[in-house]
Amino acid sequence: xxxxxxxxxxxxMKMGIVESLRLVMDPExxxxxxxxxxxxxxxxxxxxxxxxxxxxxxxxYCPMGESILSAVKNCIEGHFIGFQATVELVWEPVWSxxxxxxxxxxxxxx
Amino acid sequence: xxxxxxxxxxxxxxxxxxLIAAVCFLVLAVxxxxxxxxxxxxxxxxxxxxxxxxxxxxxxxxxIWGACYQLLPVVLETxxxxxxxxxxxxxxxxxxxxxxxxxxxxFNPGIHMECxxxxxLSSILLFTINVFFxxxxxxxxxxxxxxxxxxSLCLAFTTLLGTALVFNFQFAFLPQDQxxxxxxxxxxxxxxxxxxxxxxxxxxxxPMFLVSSYHNTRLLLWSYYLIVVALLLFLVDAYIWxxxxxTYFIVLIxxxxxxxxxxxxxxxxxxxxxxxxxxxxxHTFFSLMLLAIAIIILPLIITYNLKNDPASVRYxxxxxxxxxxxxxxxxxxxxxxxxxxxxxxxxxxxxLTGKVQTxxxxxxxxxxxxxxxxxxxxxxxxxxxxxxxxxxVLLKYIGISALLISAITYLVNVIHVLLHQSKTTTYDKV
Numbered sequence: 001x002x003x004x005x006x007x008x009x010x011x012x013m014k015m016g017i018v019e020s021l022r023l024v025m026d027p028e029x030x031x032x033x034x035x036x037x038x039x040x041x042x043x044x045x046x047x048x049x050x051x052x053x054x055x056x057x058x059x060x061y062c063p064m065g066e067s068i069l070s071a072v073k074n075c076i077e078g079h080f081i082g083f084q085a086t087v088e089l090v091w092e093p094v095w096s097x098x099x100x101x102x103x104x105x106x107x108x109x110x
Numbered sequence: 111x112x113x114x115x116x117x118x119x120x121x122x123x124x125x126x127x128x129l130i131a132a133v134c135f136l137v138l139a140v141x142x143x144x145x146x147x148x149x150x151x152x153x154x155x156x157x158x159x160x161x162x163x164x165x166x167x168x169x170x171x172x173x174i175w176g177a178c179y180q181l182l183p184v185v186l187e188t189x190x191x192x193x194x195x196x197x198x199x200x201x202x203x204x205x206x207x208x209x210x211x212x213x214x215x216x217f218n219p220g221i222h223m224e225c226x227x228x229x230x231l232s233s234i235l236l237f238t239i240n241v242f243f244x245x246x247x248x249x250x251x252x253x254x255x256x257x258x259x260x261x262s263l264c265l266a267f268t269t270l271l272g273t274a275l276v277f278n279f280q281f282a283f284l285p286q287d288q289x290x291x292x293x294x295x296x297x298x299x300x301x302x303x304x305x306x307x308x309x310x311x312x313x314x315x316x317p318m319f320l321v322s323s324y325h326n327t328r329l330l331l332w333s334y335y336l337i338v339v340a341l342l343l344f345l346v347d348a349y350i351w352x353x354x355x356x357t358y359f360i361v362l363i364x365x366x367x368x369x370x371x372x373x374x375x376x377x378x379x380x381x382x383x384x385x386x387x388x389x390x391x392x393h394t395f396f397s398l399m400l401l402a403i404a405i406i407i408l409p410l411i412i413t414y415n416l417k418n419d420p421a422s423v424r425y426x427x428x429x430x431x432x433x434x435x436x437x438x439x440x441x442x443x444x445x446x447x448x449x450x451x452x453x454x455x456x457x458x459x460x461x462l463t464g465k466v467q468t469x470x471x472x473x474x475x476x477x478x479x480x481x482x483x484x485x486x487x488x489x490x491x492x493x494x495x496x497x498x499x500x501x502x503v504l505l506k507y508i509g510i511s512a513l514l515i516s517a518i519t520y521l522v523n524v525i526h527v528l529l530h531q532s533k534t535t536t537y538d539k540v
Contacts, residue, residue: 024464027455027471029321029384058321058383064452067460074464097323097383109385 013080014042017051020079024071027064031107033072037099040090051076053087056095065089120179121457123196125528127176128450130204132521134168135439139517141215142510149498149506153427154289160214165434166299167207167230171265173442174307175199175237177449178258181311182244186255191243195236202233210276219279227276231269238266253330257310260338264302271295290352294345300433301341301364308441309333309371312394316375319391319448320382329374336367353415361408368405372398388472389480393444393487400436400491404429428498435513436491443487443520447475450527458532466534474527479519486516 008014021039022032033039033055041054053072057065069087076085100108141164145157179196183189190196206229213223241262245255272295278284284291313330316322340363347356375398387395407429414422451471459468494509496502 023467025470027452028319030470030472059318062318064456067456067463070460071463074462076464078465100383108383110383 010044010046013044017042017044017053017076017080020075021053021072024068024075026058026068029058029108031104033068035101035104035107037101037104038068038095040093049083051080051083051085053085054090055087056090058095060091119193120190121453123193123200124176124180124453127172127179127200128446128524129528131169131173131176131442132517132524134164134172134207136514136517136521138164138169139510139514143507143514146503146506146510149427149431150501150503152423153430154292156214156217158427160211162430162434163207163214164211165438166304167203168211170304170434170438170442172203173446174304177311177445178241178307180453181315181449182241182258184314186245186247186252186258188244188247191240191247195240199233199236199240202229202236206230206233219276223276223279227269227273231273234266234269238262253327253334254310254314256334257306257313257330260334261303261306261310264298264306264341268295268299268303271298290349293348293353296430297341297344297348301337301344304433304438305337305368306334308438309337312441313371313374315445315448316394317378319384320378321384322378322382324374324377324381326377329370329377333367333370333374336363336370340364340367353412355416357412358409361405361412365405365408368401372402389477389484390444390447393440393484396488397437397440397444400432400440404432404437407432424498424501428495431498432495436495440487440491443483443516446520446524447480447527450524451475454527454530458530459534462532462534466536468534474530476523476526479523479526483516483519483523486512486514486519490516 018034018039022034024033025031026033026036026038029036036058038057039053039055041052043052043054044050045052053076055069055072057068062068069089072087073085077083097110100110138161141157141161145161148155148157175196179190179193206226209222209226210230211226213219213226241258245259271291274284275288275291275295278288278291309330313327317324340360343360343363344357347354347360379395407425411422411425411429414420414425451474454474455469455471462468489512490509492509493505493512497505497507497509
């Protein structure tokens with residue numbers, strides 16, 4: 001779960017990034033990657049105009065993994081013009097059912 | 111991580127396999143409609159042989175090959191060894207299939223049937239080489255790797271024996287009669303090729319499509335060894351002694367292996383995150399139910415066979431048709447619309463995701479046509495298998511007509527997915 005620090009000047013931008021990532025859907029589950037809890041962290045380097053996303057996938061064998069990662073990159077670069085996005089795929093901590101938000105669980109009828 | 115990526119040359123190979131298999135399925139349904147009467151007799155007759163080979167080669171094997179070329183790299187986390195080999199394999203396969211099925215249909219065991227079998231054997235050997243070298247690229251083995259690799263070896267062995275049987279019609283060199291070897295040929299094909307491959311691929315795909323948290327492969331290890339041991343025991347025992355009391359024990363070992371696989375799928379189902387089950391996945395669960403029913407019929411066949419009761423022939427026909435037209439057909443009808451939309455979606459939308467709103471892979475399928483296909487399949491299974499069991503020609507006609515509807519709707523839906531035109535909406539308009 002991503003945490004926001006309101007004393008951080010960039011926290012509003014981070015929130016904007018997270019909001020824009022709600023547009024990236026998991027093609028099998030039909031819910032967005034934020035509600036699924038796939039995004040672990042957002043880093044902004046304002047000087048070099050870089051946005052870094054740290055995220056995971058529901059399974060290392062996910063056949064759509066590449067598409068989801070490119071969707072994240074496209075989404076960020078499309079919404080934050082002038083910034084370059086890098087997506088880092090991590091497997092620790094391992095994604096589990098507990099990562100899904102309450103809204104995500106509701107959408108999945110869990 | 112290995113994922114599906116758009117590769118134009120691979121896309122063409124995969125798509126052509128799906129399309130030809132869909133046409134073969136329709137041809138098969140028409141062949142069945144014009145030969146309903148033969149389902150009342152012995153299974154060793156020309157039209158049944160023609161239809162069986164159309165079902166297992168034109169329908170089952172072709173679509174599995176198409177899916178394999180796309181999914182093997184995902185399942186084994188590596189790249190396909192050679193696309194050129196895949197093309198050569200297909201171009202040998204098609205004339206071989208036509209020659210073999212036609213020669214069986216008119217029953218002319220001469221040069222056409224022999225050439226057909228040689229072409230098929232060459233094609234299948236090339237496929238096996240492609241799978242072998244693809245699997246060898248993978249450094250660390252997995253149980254799915256073992257299932258898939260063993261299955262491709264069994265396919266080559268099945269075809270080798272099949273080719274020998276074709277030549278035996280003319281040269282009669284085999285030490286025992288055709289029927290004796292036919293049992294071995296059929297079971298290496300059903301258990302060795304189809305069952306092992308389906309387990310290998312489905313145990314990766316089903317947990318993925320259900321988004322299941324169950325990944326323990328201990329049950330699959332048991333499943334693999336029990337099925338392979340049962341198959342080897344059956345081949346040796348049935349070759350030397352034919353069907354006998356030991357066959358019950360061998361069936362028990364094989365059934366235990368299948369039970370381990372079904373329990374694995376059950377555990378994936380229970381631990382799934384995705385609660386709603388879509389129509390393609392329902393096809394899959396229906397197919398597994400048919401597999402379980404077909405296995406239950408086996409002890410009956412052995413019992414009647416030991417008593418020399420002609421009912422064994424009727425039950426054998428029911429068992430064979432339930433496996434090919436029930437289990438495999440239901441599985442393919444469902445899984446096509448899980449895999450093909452993804453493959454086509456990636457071609458159209460991979461570069462656009464995140465920039466504009468795109469449809470989801472499932473949106474590429476015509477859901478209403480899929481529903482008609484599903485109803486057709488269920489009606490076919492109930493009436494056709496009921497017709498085989500109670501020797502009712504009317505029920506068989508109703509069943510095959512329903513299958514024809516399923517085959518037409520399936521082909522229409524496959525073409526619909528393949529002809530999909532990109533549709534996107536900008537996020538401002540969402």
